[in-house]
Every structure is written in C-alpha cells, then in structure tokens.
Amino acid sequence: MTNGTILHSLHPLGQLDKFRKDPLLFLESQATKNDERVQFRFANRTVHLLLNPALIKEVLVTQSKSFQKSNQFKELSLLIGEGLVTSECPLHTKQRKIMQPYFTPRHIQKYVSEMIGSATGTMEGWETGTLRDISKDMMQVTLAVITKTMFNMNDHEAHEKVGVHLEKILEMATKRIRSFLKPPVSWPLRELKQYKASIEELKRVVEEIIQHREILSEEKEDLLHALLHSRDDEGNHMKRDQLIDEVMTIFVAGHETTANLLSWFFYALENNEHVKELVYEEVDRVVGKEELCSEHLPNLPYTRQALEETLRLYPPVWMFGRTSVRDVKIGDHFIKKGENVLISPYIMHRNPKYFQDPLSFDPDRFYKTRKESIPPYAYFPFGGGSRVCIGNHFALQEALVIAALYVQRFNFTLSSDHRVECHPLITLRPKGGMFMNVERKVDK
Incomplete structure (x- = not known):
C-alpha cells in the first residue's frame, strides 16, 4: 500500500452523501484503502482520514498548535457555548487550569462514596422481572452521579428534566453537522x-443549579465551588455566561459518554458468556454481600479490563475532527490551511494491524503486560494531547462503581426480539435504546 490514497468524486457533495447514510460503514470502507491516510471531499471541504497512530499523535500532540477544533464541532456551541469542549486557547487553557484539580486520580477517590450513594439511590426503585431500557437507566444513574459529585445536589429527577431535551438536541445537532x-x-x-426550546430548557436547569448553590450558606469544595469562586488575573469573577457554559459542558458531557459506555458494557457481557461469568465471579468474590466501598475497587481488575475493552469496541466519542490553521506537514503528508482532519477511535480500535482478532470482545487485551504492547494512539477513547478528556479518570472510576453495583444486585438478559445497532450521533449510542430483562440477584 502507498502512504496515502486520494479519492475523487464528481458528485457536488463528494463523499458526504455516503457518509451521512451510514457513517460507520463509510469510515470502515475507507480504512481498507490505505494504512496511513485517505483523502476525500465533503462538498467544498478537503478531508484527511488518519489511520496511523504516529500521524494521529502529530495532530493531537507534537503539532497540535497547527490545528483547532473543526468548524463542524462548533454546532455544539449553541448548547455549551465556549465551554471546555468547544473553546480554543487561551480560554481553554485558563478554564482547564481551574477545573483540573477536581479530576485528578487522588481527588476522584473522594467522590467514590458519593458515586456509590447516587448509583444505589437510582436502583432502589427498580421493578425487576420487567423489560427495561438500560440505556435510559444508565443515563439516569450517571446524571445523578455527576449532579451529586460536581454540584453537590441530590436530584433523582434530573434525567426526566433533561433526558428528552438532550435526545432532541443530539439528533438535531448531528443532522446539522452533517448537512452542507x-x-x-x-x-x-x-x-x-x-431545538432552541430544548437548549433553553437545559440552560434553565443549569441556572437553577447555580442559583441553588449561591443561596446556600454551607460551602462544599467541589467543581461548582471552584467555578463560582475563581478569579482572573485582574481579580474578576467568571462571567455568568461562561459559568453557565462550563457547568452545561460538565452536566451534559459528564454523564452522556459514561452512560453509553455502561450500556455497551452490559450489551457486550450478554454477547460474551465467558466474559460475563468472569466479571460476575469477580464481583461476587470481592464484594459478595457487603456494601461496595472504595477498598473493593482495586480488587476488580478484570471488570475494569472489560470496561476498557468496551471502550475499544464502542468508544462513546467515535469520531472527532481538527481543522488546520496553517499549511502543515504530518509524516509525509501535506495538509493545507483550512483542510479538515478526521480521527476515529472507532476505526483505529478495530484495526487488525494493532489488535488481533479486533471484533472479538477480549478484556485480557488490557491485562498489564498486554496493554503495554498497544501503540500510543492506536487506543485513545478519551482523545489525547492537551485536549485529552479532563474527565477520563472520573469516567472510568464511575463506570467501575456502577458496573460493580449492578452486577452485584442484578442479572441482565438481552431481549430476544430487540435488535441492537450502533447509532453514531455526536456520541455512539444504541439505536432505539438497549432493552433487557432484569432480575434481582441479591436481596440487599
């Protein structure tokens, strides 16, 4: 194979129509054409799909200053404004510096008891012996966790306040991103x-959260406290619009991606009986009938490996883009100013060059010695470089807590008449939900 393939199309939209019809199938087909890069056209935009870990590292790390978030990603600005996901330097650097201390592994350990409490609270009302949409349930539990840990609020109705609106927003935002x-x-x-009404409703919920904290006399040193009390170099408070943008970003992104990870985790267990047996055996042996606590978590390595393998096959952020801000050379490839680069964890994580039998679900890939053999940027479910997801450690810790709690208490069986498909919106969701029969395993 050569080190780059250029696909020409006489259609005025180039390859855009094929991408819109089935994004994952389109990307999979392109990935077979070259080992390093495929170049094509989306309408008037030149696009480079990167398929080599070294090239991806150049874009995200060594030459990151030559790129910025792609213009298509700016569609999210209507929802999260100039929050951490969409902002560029120097604002991004400034805001990340404020938030970073609340997402370090050491600080995240302080959240474990709150994660357990919030997750336990959401499962207490479950009716077992019934068919449940697990994807909706996971949205509810992760939203409860983020609301408690980041904003110190107990609001088990939060999903009902935002779930319907968020669904509409993601559908519409995805449609607009893919439209010429x-x-x-x-x-x-x-x-x-x-679309606008749903966004305004979410912003209203966020404003209520901020106002609720402002009238409380008791302070808690969480992320919201840091945002409310931050000062710039001139000693000024963060502007209200910026505060809302940052809270909205954490509020939305902080539960959406982890909920999808957990939905796909339970789906993967149902399709891999041996792995399921090992996960259930580990949780039963380590936790048993005890109340889950932080001391149990380091002793659940296989369950964590299963979560990492889920992130490999079903990365919530399945694709993202960058736009070059200057003419730049990455590897042997020239990218002109204004051209787009596409990077797909979904495609890279399924590349047989870096993962043997890539479509099989094998948590042992992430056993310590085997994990070390995976090349950097062949596996990158949280992105990389200076813009690596700030909540990566939080998300994995939260997912492990929730997975252990639900495995300890319930058995899940995928509905026989429900076909599960990937739905590549802004995040990778199960299309139409994830319906499972749920039976209580342990009487707690």
Whole structure:
C-alpha cells in the first residue's frame, strides 16, 4: 500500500452523501484503502482520514498548535457555548487550569462514596422481572452521579428534566453537522424552534443549579465551588455566561459518554458468556454481600479490563475532527490551511494491524503486560494531547462503581426480539435504546 490514497468524486457533495447514510460503514470502507491516510471531499471541504497512530499523535500532540477544533464541532456551541469542549486557547487553557484539580486520580477517590450513594439511590426503585431500557437507566444513574459529585445536589429527577431535551438536541445537532446547507437557527422552522426550546430548557436547569448553590450558606469544595469562586488575573469573577457554559459542558458531557459506555458494557457481557461469568465471579468474590466501598475497587481488575475493552469496541466519542490553521506537514503528508482532519477511535480500535482478532470482545487485551504492547494512539477513547478528556479518570472510576453495583444486585438478559445497532450521533449510542430483562440477584 502507498502512504496515502486520494479519492475523487464528481458528485457536488463528494463523499458526504455516503457518509451521512451510514457513517460507520463509510469510515470502515475507507480504512481498507490505505494504512496511513485517505483523502476525500465533503462538498467544498478537503478531508484527511488518519489511520496511523504516529500521524494521529502529530495532530493531537507534537503539532497540535497547527490545528483547532473543526468548524463542524462548533454546532455544539449553541448548547455549551465556549465551554471546555468547544473553546480554543487561551480560554481553554485558563478554564482547564481551574477545573483540573477536581479530576485528578487522588481527588476522584473522594467522590467514590458519593458515586456509590447516587448509583444505589437510582436502583432502589427498580421493578425487576420487567423489560427495561438500560440505556435510559444508565443515563439516569450517571446524571445523578455527576449532579451529586460536581454540584453537590441530590436530584433523582434530573434525567426526566433533561433526558428528552438532550435526545432532541443530539439528533438535531448531528443532522446539522452533517448537512452542507443548513438554515440559520433564527429561521422560524418548527424543528429549529424545538431545538432552541430544548437548549433553553437545559440552560434553565443549569441556572437553577447555580442559583441553588449561591443561596446556600454551607460551602462544599467541589467543581461548582471552584467555578463560582475563581478569579482572573485582574481579580474578576467568571462571567455568568461562561459559568453557565462550563457547568452545561460538565452536566451534559459528564454523564452522556459514561452512560453509553455502561450500556455497551452490559450489551457486550450478554454477547460474551465467558466474559460475563468472569466479571460476575469477580464481583461476587470481592464484594459478595457487603456494601461496595472504595477498598473493593482495586480488587476488580478484570471488570475494569472489560470496561476498557468496551471502550475499544464502542468508544462513546467515535469520531472527532481538527481543522488546520496553517499549511502543515504530518509524516509525509501535506495538509493545507483550512483542510479538515478526521480521527476515529472507532476505526483505529478495530484495526487488525494493532489488535488481533479486533471484533472479538477480549478484556485480557488490557491485562498489564498486554496493554503495554498497544501503540500510543492506536487506543485513545478519551482523545489525547492537551485536549485529552479532563474527565477520563472520573469516567472510568464511575463506570467501575456502577458496573460493580449492578452486577452485584442484578442479572441482565438481552431481549430476544430487540435488535441492537450502533447509532453514531455526536456520541455512539444504541439505536432505539438497549432493552433487557432484569432480575434481582441479591436481596440487599
């Protein structure tokens, strides 16, 4: 194979129509054409799909200053403004410095008891012996966790307040990102009115959270406290709009991705009986009938490996992009100013060059000695470089807590008449939900 393939198309939209019809299938087909890079056109945009870990590292790390978030990603700005996900330097660096201390492994250990309490609270009302949409349940539990740990609020109704709205927002945002011609959001179209109304409702919920904290006399040193009490170099408080953007970012991104990870985790167990037996055996042996606590977690290595393997096959952030801000050379490839780079963890994680039998679910890939053999940026479910997901350690800790709690208490069986498909919105969701029969295993 050569080190780069250029695909030409006479269609005015280039390859965009094929991508919109089935993004994952399109990317999989392109990945077979070259080992390093495939170049194609989306309408008037030149796009480079990177397929080599070294090239991906150049874009995300060594030459990151030559790239910024892609313009398509800016569609999220209507929802999360200039929050940590969408902002560029120097604002991004400034805001990340404020938040970083609350996402270090040491600080995350302080959240474990709150994670356990929030997750336990959401499962107490479960009716077992019934068919449940596990993807909705996981959204509810992760939202309860993020609300408690980051904002010190107990709100088990939070999912009902945001779930429907978030669903509409993600669908519409994905549609607009993939569109060549999209009407301004100010146009009086019904779907745009609903889009804006859902965003406004989410912002209203966030404003309520902030106001609730402001009237409390008791202080808690969590992320919201840090944002409310931060000062810039001139001693000024963070502007209200920026505060809302940052809270919205953590509020939305902080539960959406972990919920999807957990949904796919339970799905993967149902399709891999041997792995399921090992996970259940480990949790039963380590936790048994005791109340889960932080001391149990280091003794659940196989369950954690199963979560990491889930992130390999079903990375919540399945694709992201960068736009070059100057002419740049990565490897042997020239990328002109304004051209787009696509990076897909979903594609890289399934590359047989870096993962033997890549479609099989094998948690042992992430056993310590085998994990070390995976090349950097062949596996990168949380991105990389200076913009690596700030919540990566938090998400894995939270997922391990929730997985252990639910495995300890319940048995899950995938509904026989429910076909599960990947739904590549902004995050990788199960299309139409994840329906499972749930039976209580332990009477707690």
